[in-house]
Amino acid sequence: MSTNLEVKVWRGREQGGFTSYKVPRRDSQTVLDVVTYIQRQLDPTLSYRFACRVGMCGSCAMTVNGVARWTCRTSVAKVAVDGKLEIAPLANLPVIKDLTTDMVEFFDKWAQAKGQFKGRHSRHDDFARVEPTSRERIAANAGIECIGCGICYASCDIVTWRPNFLGPAALNRAWTLANDVRDTRWVERLRAVAGDAGCHSCHTQGSCSERCPKRIEPTAGIAGLKRLVAKSAIRGEL
Amino acid sequence: MKRNNDFRARAHPAYWAFLVHRISGLALAVFLPLHFWLLGQAIHGEAALDGILGFTDRTAFRFGEWGLVVLLALHLMGGVRLLLIEFLPWSGLRKNWIAGALGFGVAAGLAFALALIS
Amino acid sequence: MTSAISQAKLWYWQRISAMVLALCVLGHLAVIIYAVRGGLSAAEILGRTQGNWLLGGFYGLFVLACAVHVPLGLTTIAAEWLGWRGRSADVAAALVSGLIAIMGWRAIYGLIA
Ligand code: FES
Numbered sequence: 001m002s003t004n005l006e007v008k009v010w011r012g013r014e015q016g017g018f019t020s021y022k023v024p025r026r027d028s029q030t031v032l033d034v035v036t037y038i039q040r041q042l043d044p045t046l047s048y049r050f051a052c053r054v055g056m057c058g059s060c061a062m063t064v065n066g067v068a069r070w071t072c073r074t075s076v077a078k079v080a081v082d083g084k085l086e087i088a089p090l091a092n093l094p095v096i097k098d099l100t101t102d103m104v105e106f107f108d109k110w111a112q113a114k115g116q117f118k119g120r121h122s123r124h125d126d127f128a129r130v131e132p133t134s135r136e137r138i139a140a141n142a143g144i145e146c147i148g149c150g151i152c153y154a155s156c157d158i159v160t161w162r163p164n165f166l167g168p169a170a171l172n173r174a175w176t177l178a179n180d181v182r183d184t185r186w187v188e189r190l191r192a193v194a195g196d197a198g199c200h201s202c203h204t205q206g207s208c209s210e211r212c213p214k215r216i217e218p219t220a221g222i223a224g225l226k227r228l229v230a231k232s233a234i235r236g237e238l
Numbered sequence: 239m240k241r242n243n244d245f246r247a248r249a250h251p252a253y254w255a256f257l258v259h260r261i262s263g264l265a266l267a268v269f270l271p272l273h274f275w276l277l278g279q280a281i282h283g284e285a286a287l288d289g290i291l292g293f294t295d296r297t298a299f300r301f302g303e304w305g306l307v308v309l310l311a312l313h314l315m316g317g318v319r320l321l322l323i324e325f326l327p328w329s330g331l332r333k334n335w336i337a338g339a340l341g342f343g344v345a346a347g348l349a350f351a352l353a354l355i356s
Numbered sequence: 357m358t359s360a361i362s363q364a365k366l367w368y369w370q371r372i373s374a375m376v377l378a379l380c381v382l383g384h385l386a387v388i389i390y391a392v393r394g395g396l397s398a399a400e401i402l403g404r405t406q407g408n409w410l411l412g413g414f415y416g417l418f419v420l421a422c423a424v425h426v427p428l429g430l431t432t433i434a435a436e437w438l439g440w441r442g443r444s445a446d447v448a449a450a451l452v453s454g455l456i457a458i459m460g461w462r463a464i465y466g467l468i469a
Contacts, residue, residue, distance in 0.1 A: 014239040066246025091243045155247055160240075161436035195360030196435075200367040203260075204323055206252030206331045220328040227325065229364055238361060264433060267426045274459035280402065281466030287398035295395070307388060314381045317374050324371065346385055353393045 005080060007034055009046065010088040013095045018086065019043075031064050031071040031079065035087060035099065048099035055213065058149030062099050063088040068151040070213040090154035106150050106167070113170040113198070114189035119182045128182045140179040143172045143221050145214045152208035152218055164197045168208035168218035171199055175221030178228055187237060190229055194238070199225040252331045255339070259316040262309040269306055304350055311346035315339030366428055373424040380418040405467040412468040419460030427453040 005025050008018040021038050032050055039046040050060040055073040062071050064079050065086050079085065093101035121128060130137050152168035153159055159167050166174075174193045177183050193199050202222045209217040232238050276294070279286045294303075319335035391401070405411060427449035434440040434448075 014241065063241075063243075063247075066244055068247065089241060091241045091247070094240055155243065157243070157248070158436075160242055191360065195363035198360065200364050203256055204252065204320055204331070205248075205256045206250065207247065209331060210250045210252065211247075217328070217330070219323070219331065223324045223328060226367075230368060233361070233364070260433065263429050267430055270422065270426065270456060271459055274456070274463045277463035278459060278466055280398070281462065284398045284402055287401070291396050291398060307385070310381060311385060314378060314385075318378055321371065321374060321378070346389075349389050350392065353389045356393050 004083070005034060005076065006084045007038065008084075008086045009035070009038060009099070010095075011046070011098055013097060016095075016098075018088075025076070025083070029076045031062070031069065031074045031076060031085065031087065032060050034076060034085065035062075035071065046099070047097045056147060058147035061090055061149040061151050061154070063090055063154070068154040068211055070149055070151065073213065090150055092154045092156070092159045093150065101150070103150060106153050106169070107148070109166045109170040110148075110173055112192060113166050113174040114185055114192045115170060115173040115177065116185075117177060117180065117183055118185050120184050121182070130181060134181075136179040136181055139221075139224065140176045143176040143216055143218070146172060146216055147214060149213065151211050151213060152216075155207040155211040157205055157207065158201050158203065162196065162201055165201050166193065166198055168202075168222070171202075171225060172216060172218040172221045175224050178225065187232070190225075190232055190238060193225050194229045199223075199229065202226075251333050251336050255316055255319070255336045258312055259320070262313040262316070265309050266306070266313060300354060304347060304354070307350045308343050308347040312339055312343040315342045369424055370428040373421045373428075376417065376421040377425055380414070380421060383414065384418065402467065406469075408468060412464055415464050416461065419457060419464065422460065423453045423457040426456055 003025055005023045007021045007023050009021060010016055011019045021042050023034050023037050023042075026033070032053065035046070035048050036050075039048065048060075048062070050072060051057040052059075053072045055070060058070070060071045061068060063069075064071065064074060065081060065084075067079075068090055069079070071087075076085070087099065089095045089099050090101045093103060093106060096102050119128070146169060148169065150169070152172075156165075156168055158165045171193055174189055178186055178189060195201075199222045202219070204219055204223075206219050209219045212218065229238070276290050277287075279290045315335070316339050319332050319339060322335065323332055391404075430452060431445055431449045434445050
């Protein structure tokens with residue numbers, strides 16, 4: 001194990017460049033540890049984002065050696081090539097400074113995809129009973145662990161090529177709600193996710209499913225939405 | 239302006255399958271009118287069609303045709319994979335189909351080459 | 357809203373034509389490999405095709421499916437790789453569709469009739 005890592009870090013906004021730092025190699029070191037070391041020991045002006053450090057909050061995503069990853073759960077041993085790391089902000093999002101991106105459009109698209117739950121019961125009603133083995137519940141389960149890190153969004157070429165494309169995370173959210181039998185807004189939601197800004201622009205490149213740190217497969221939900229839109233259109237519900 | 243990904247973000251089988259599908263589709267779309275125009279010479283009778291066939295009977299054309307057969311086979315099998323993913327219950331990115339499509343493309347290319355020289 | 361639904365409709369047309377094409381291409385590959393043995397000659401081709409209306413029907417359907425499938429694929433590529441969207445792109449796609457249909461059916465007519 002080499003004693004020093006050679007780390008190139010993006011500095012600036014969209015216009016900017018990589019600055020090199022030498023960071024001591026440690027056992028069980030994560031990429032987030034490396035970034036933190038640089039900020040605490042070498043250059044306090046480096047901006048980056050993190051909170052939980054255990055893969056729950058989704059705030060630490062960055063581009064590591066060209067691939068979007070959650071840095072708090074990415075060990076250096078897995079990604080460093082010849083003791084070298086290149087760390088950049090996520091693609092497809094405006095850069096605020098250094099490694100921090102502006103996530104506003106990412107979350108706005110969740111809202112556009114009708115990502116909010118709206119049920120018909122109030123807290124005075126009894127619990128809704130959802131059969132754990134039902135098809136819908138299983139489909140929703142597959143997508144429900146999303147932590148909103150933006151890795152799928154940053155990895156998707158369709159987001160780059162079609163700026164109004166809702167993106168994998170928002171569509172995955174729409175799919176989980178489409179399978180929530182308590183939800184009441186499904187017609188509205190299917191309309192919101194149909195067409196070129198929605199599920200029909202996905203070309204099954206699969207980058208979202210390959211890169212999702214939670215092993216969610218947004219491609220599955222998007223394909224499901226394509227089928228659901230077709231079914232509802234045939235039934236004349238759209 | 240935002241930062242864009244480079245090839246490193248795209249280096250996985252499902253993305254390569256996408257690229258092959260798009261580029262083969264584009265090549266076939268360009269070739270199609272040419273193909274129709276050539277066969278359309280039959281409307282002017284057998285001699286006209288023979289004239290065109292004679293013109294295309296050279297190695298460069300044969301190689302091009304061989305390429306088109308392979309592209310057609312790849313686009314076919316890649317397309318079937320997409321239809322399976324989109325219309326059947328989810329079972330992953332079906333990477334086995336990517337390998338299968340490649341095998342089918344090679345097989346179609348070999349069959350065409352063999353038929354040419356026989 | 358309506359435009360999103362019509363975009364979705366076009367997408368389904370592309371998939372339906374793809375299903376037809378999958379069968380047509382399979383048949384066509386077999387025909388190609390059978391036909392090129394021993395080289396191509398006009399007499400040989402026309403001998404097989406002239407008056408063969410079953411073959412004509414098969415290829416007529418094939419051309420129709422192409423006329424649906426190809427322009428939809430091309431507009432997607434134009435939008436994503438060239439940034440060419442909107443009315444002019446739609447008109448161009450309609451022209452491509454017409455061109456494919458007319459040229460394709462003309463060729464079939466020449467070979468069959
Ligand atoms: S810091 Fe919370 S997921 Fe990485």
